[in-house]
Every structure is written in C-alpha cells, then in structure tokens.
Amino acid sequence: MKTIVIDAGHGGSDPGATYQGSQEKTFNLSIALNVQRILSQNYEVEIIMTRTSDVTLSLGARTQLANQRNADFFLSIHNNAAGGSGFESYIYNGPLVPTTQAYQNTIHDRIINTVGPKYNVSNRGKKEANFHVLRESDMSALLLEILFVDNPGDLALLKNSSFINDVSRSIAEGVADALNLPGKTQPQPAPGDLYRVIAGSFRNRENAENRIEFLANQGIASFVVQTTISGTVYYRVQAGAYEQEKNAKDQVARLKSIGITGAFIVRETGTTPPTPAPEPPQEEGYSILGDQYLNACQLDDFVKTVNPDAPDLGRFYMKYGNAYGIRGDIAYAQAIHETDYFRFTGLVDADQNNYAGIGATGPGNPGATFSSPEEGVHAQIQHLYAYASTEAIPTGYAKVDPRFDLVSRGSGKTWIQLNGKWAVPGTTYGQSILSIYERNIDHAIEEMDQQKQVLQDVLEEL
Template identity: 50%
Template sequence: MFKLYLDPGHGGSDSGATGNGLQEKNIVLDIALRIRDILNNEYNNIEVNMSRTTDTYVSLDQRTNEANSWNADYFLSVHCNAFNGSAQGYEDYIYSGLSDSSPTAQYRDIMHDEIIAVNELTNRGKKKANFHVLRESFMSALLTENGFIDHSGDSAKLADATYRQQVARGHVNGLERAFNLEKSASDTLYKVIAGSFQDRENAEERVAYLDSNGIPSFLHETTITGDTWYRVQAGAYSSRSNAEERLTAVKELGIEDAYILEDQGESEVTGYAIAGSVVLSPQQMDQFVRTVNPDAPALGTYYLTFGQYYGLRGDVTFAQALHETDYFRFTGVVDEEQNNFAGIGATGPDNPGASFDTPEDGVLAHIQHLYAYASTESLPDQYPLVDPRFDLVERGSAVIWVDLNGKWAVPGDQYAQMILGLYENIVNTSIDQLQNILEQISI
C-alpha cells in the first residue's frame, strides 16, 4: 500500500500568494483535490491523506506531525508562486540538506519531468530549500510551485479548471512512474458528464458553478459529426457506484440532465468483443445516419432484432455497415439495389459481391456472416441461412473486432478501429442530442 500525504499549501486566514483576482490557497486546494480524485479513482493499493480538504488553516507543524505519525511514504506539497508580476514558470523543491543522488532527488527528477511535460509553463528548474515541510517530514518530500499567480499569463492558465486538471494529471503521472503505482484492472471509466455545450462560455459557466459548490470539474473538447462540443466532466471513476454518488451530488445542484458516460479507453479498441448486448436504439441508429445521408434506409430495427437473436452487438454492426456503404450512399463497387450492407463477396469492380432480395435479408446476411467469425456454435435455426459465404469463414477466428483486421478487409490494419471510432461517434451524438433536448425542455 502506497501512502501519500497530500498538502495543499496555506488555507483559511493564510491566503498565500495573491494576484489577478486569485488566491493561492484556493488554486492549490483545487489542484490537490483533483490529484486525490485521480489517484483514488484510477489506481489500486493507494491511500491519500490530505492536510486539508476545505478552506481551513492548518499550521506547518500540524501538517508534518500528521504525515509523520501516519507513516506516509511520500509528502507532496502543492503551491503557487508570486514575485513582482514579471516572473513566471514552474519550479519545485526538495530539502537543501539532501544530495542530488538521494532517493528524494531521484523521485523529484521524475516528478519534475512529468509535470513539465504537461503544464505549458516555463521551466525554472529543480531547486532546494530549507522549507519546514521538507525539513521536518520523515519521508521523502517535494514542494511544487505551479506558476506565478501574479503573472498575467500564468494566472490566466491557473484560473482555468481544465488547466488545473492537466496540472493534477502531471503530478499523478509523476507519482505513478516514481513509485510504480498500479492502475486499476478495469479499463472502464465511468465519467460524470454535467453538461455538453456548443458554446464554450456556457460550458465554462457550468464549470464555475460546479467548482463554487465544491465539485471539481473541467472541459473536454470533442468533435462529433464535424461539430465541436464542450463537455463538462465532473469526475471519472473505475467504480460505477462512485460515479453514481457523484452524479447524485451534481443533480442535487439542479443539473438534472447530468449522466454517466462509460469510457473503455484505448483498450476498448483492442479488446472490444463482437458478441454482446446492443446499447443504441433503432431510432438512434437511424437518426444518426440521416444527419449525414437524409435518404438513408431505416435499418436500425433489423440490426437490433438480428443482433439480439444472434447475441452480437447489432449497433456496432450497424456502424460497420455505415463504413462499408459510406452511410448507405454506396459510393464503392456495391450498388444500392444489391442490399449488401457488409460488402460480402465484393472484391472489385468486376466482382461487386452478393445480392439480397430485401434490405431485411441484407442485414440478416451481415449478422450471420459476422456470427460465423465470432462463434464456433451452430447457426440458430429461427431464420434461414442467407449468407452465401457463411461456410467459407474460419469459424471463431474473430472474437473481438480488431480480429477482423486483415480478414474482413485486406490489408485493413485499421479496419476495426475505424468502425469502433464511428460507433463511438454514434453513441456520443445520441447522448448529446438527448441532453440538448432536455436542456431545451428545462428552459
């Protein structure tokens, strides 16, 4: 178990540095709380104890005495700087009595590199000082000075919640590398989304409102069908129950349209199974494709029905159909009249592949062809076999989507990644459209 004592500097009657309408005590508390939340939500075998979690005064002796009696493994003190309005940048400190080859200095070197990699500040270097928290702590200790609050450029960054999240992430990256922290086994993060806006100012107002009520949040910019959206994220958790607690707290502030977004991260692309349940409704599938192609056929019901029957992710299969047919515009070698939504048997202009009597049969063939790849079981007999190439597939050779790379599409080394990226766009668009409707209703 790694025990971190996390110390936001100053607090209460001690405001710390001030400048440009900001107080150090508030900025560093926010950054520290974000560090704590990232560690608690994304890592195993770690305990975080904080000198303060609210705007209260804590003496220097209280801070080090508590860390020492708790037997912390590391003492991390978070601060901002001030001088004359012209100084700027990031620097950090270890105790002046330590050598550059000490374990504390080695930890500091790693922390410094990881923080500088993300904080977009001038690098003022690695320094030493006789600060109380560095001298009196029994364990290795580091004090970070995250920009000059009285410098216009540094303070503009520090005033931005999204930037403070970035700084917190840099500290966590350093801790992970310095102490070999173990990330949670689950690749799924449950993100609490407290609003999605096309107007950045509206999103920033939502962030400010949440922060003023004790809920750290930040903006995440995303592009959906060519449009830029600003999501307000109020936490990300490896445990869904923790995400639901945060969601409840957000809704208690009057944000009724907040929701939880499951994010399986980069591993989703490498491990996303073909078998599984459908998330999207037929209406969401059909509505999405018609934002690109108003004349697209309504096939969502077929992909839902057949997907459920064969135990496959019919909505991801729908995304595959969009990729294969260019959103049912059929700009490749397959013609619309073929009802071949998966490019089954199509190898070029001289061989446009199979044809099916109806759109329903075309979807059924698509699902059956995918079933042949994903399963070694016999084909269930409720529907007739309409896929002419079912018996040509190596059964069970593609259990996850990326297994289709080089099989369904040749060479196709990014084939599944493109499908899953398109699927993510459909899901995100559906969520944001629903939230936008809810916002309009609440106005």
C-alpha cells in the first residue's frame, strides 16, 4: 500500500496570503481534508496529514515527517497571492525523483480539465521552483497553487463549496491516477434480509456527488449506487445497509434531522434484489417548498459569526416561510448569499430592504426597494413561491413582489433549479445557497452541544 503525505500549507500563526479578512491557511486546510477523505474512502492508500487543524508547523517539520515515514508522494496544497488569477503547479527546479514530472503532468491536467471549463479557471502552467518542501522531500513532491486569494473572482470560487468539492475531487482522482492506486470495493452483504438507506436519488451524478460531500461533512459515510428504472438512470446515494429494519429507520431519522427529508429504505430479501419501485420525485437539491428546521435565533446567531452588525431578520423568514410553505431557513441562506452576510457589497444597498437582489440586473439598475425589512423578506419569500408553486398567493397576503407575474410559475421547485433563472448564468447558484444553509446547520448543532454541556455541568453542581 502506498503512503501519501498531504500538506495543508501555512497554519496557526502563519496565515499565508490574506485579503479582506480571508486567510489562505483556511482554504488550504479545507481542500487538504477533502482530498484526504476522498482518497481514504475510495482507494487503498495510507494518508498522512502534516496538519488537520489550525496549528503552526515549520517547513522542516513537514518534510521531516514525510521522510521519516518513507512516503511515496508528498503533496503540498496552497493558494496564491500578489496579483494574477488561475491555477498552477510546481516541482523542484533541481534533481528530481524520476516519477515526479509524470505525476505533475497527470495531476495538473486532471485539475485544470475539471475546474477550467466549469469555473473559467485559467491554466498558469506546470512550473519549477526552489521551494523547501519540494527540495527537502526524499520522494516525488508536488506543490499546488489552486487560486489567488487576493483576486475577487478567485476568492469567490474559494468560498463556493461546489468549487471546493470539485477541485478536491479532481486532486484526489489525479493523485490516484498518477500513483495507480487500487480502488476500494464495497463489502458484499451476507444472504438474508437487508435494509439499504438511500439518502437521495438523482438523475445527475454531480448532484449525487454533492450529496455525498454534504453527508461526509456531517460524519456520515455514503457512496453512489447506479440503478435503471423504466429506462432512466438514477444515481442513488446509499448511506448505510442494515440487517435490522429498526437500525435503518434510525438512520433515516438521522438523515431527516439534518434536512434530507426524502431519505427512504430499500428492502432486499435473501440474495435476490427487489423489484425496483419508481423513484420518488427527488431532488436536484433540496425542495423550496417544505418544512423549516432551524429557528429564528439560530439564523440570526449564525450570520453574526461573520457580521456582528447584521439585522435580526430570522423572525420574518420564519413568519413568511410558514405562511407560504417555503423553507424560510434556506431562504435566509439565499439572503446571506445575495447580500454577503448583509454587508451589501454588491449592487443592492442596505436601505433598499431587498435581500434577494430582486430586479437587480447590473450597474445603474440596483433593483427593487421595499418599505421595511419585513416587506423585503415577504417579497423574497413570495418570489420563491412564484417559482416553486402554481397556487394563488395565500389568502390575506398582498402581492409585494414586483416581479411575481414575470415568473414562469412552478418552473423552479428546488434550489438548484433556480440556476440560470434567479441568477444568470448562475450555474452554481443553488449549490452556493445550500452550502451556506449546511454551515448554518453545523453552527446550530455546535451551539446545541455547548448548551447541553452547560446544562450537564449545572446538573452536576446541584
């Protein structure tokens, strides 16, 4: 089994490149941990991380670790600065281990061929340099400069979870190809009844991969199972297989608690697979209509982790979300995405009370203005309702969205289906919203765990 050292550049007291409050070290670690997880889940390989948290680590300590463990490959993940845009990779500009250049070619090409066309990332080329981690590593070593932290366009991609997932997977698959890593095979169940838990079923494999990334961030392992029903290919995300039906139901309940309302169980009897049932009407992403899982306080508390001066709007998203049957907690994530955590760094100003960019099409046309924060939230929820439903506006509520009648009713029932509709071209618009929502869920869970610990401490003192 081959051994790979993954090095998340900088860390601790060394932030790396910084720009407008963003620090390179954070992006490096996020990508490195994703690469570690993807490789460990899918390939027969030993992964050693130079760091898995925000700690200070010298360059010498990083290469010494790799040399002591007699690693087969050293991969250092960084992001660039000081002007420019795009992706580049580096090997040592001196004597090389023979496989080094071949590894660079394979990994570099896989990355740029994945993120280049999809995200318009420019290819800055395969380069050489006298970097410590390249020079002092006894094995083949490669340093990646993913994007430029101080370029606003590149920085927006680094804050986009879909880009992070795609670039991480392309790195992992490039490494696997370069080093010819054997893939892991899924264990086969013993004969008997088996209850498979499906955490999503998609016609688009990329959406299934995004679901796997989300589950992994929640500590739930899953993988794609392809199935064909009535001539249509579906990509199911399997998140467990159990001999006891109760255990499968417990897993479904867990999935629903983190927002995956469409989870279901497939039962197999003996060694004969069941006759496949029609797939549920699922989900290119979460549906816009549906239940809310976070409360107003959890929404407002989350946004203040980034912008302490953000207005308290959570109660309005709960109110109008309930009235229209819209997932107001995800609509709140949409507002965060549109307003940059209510800092209004784009076209719309704070005094417009326009939290979703309704009518904003470019410089000189900043969109609609609403009379109050509550009306602005109401208009956003109503605009979402126009996309997600063909029903009339609920009784007792006036039309406040000036573009309500311009929407093709029912044309966007999920958040990802808003791509190219709400935001043009917006190919990752819905995914960006869901990424923020998932981080809000993580923050809420962390707060609840802290509150639980405080209560336990109080009980112990009684």
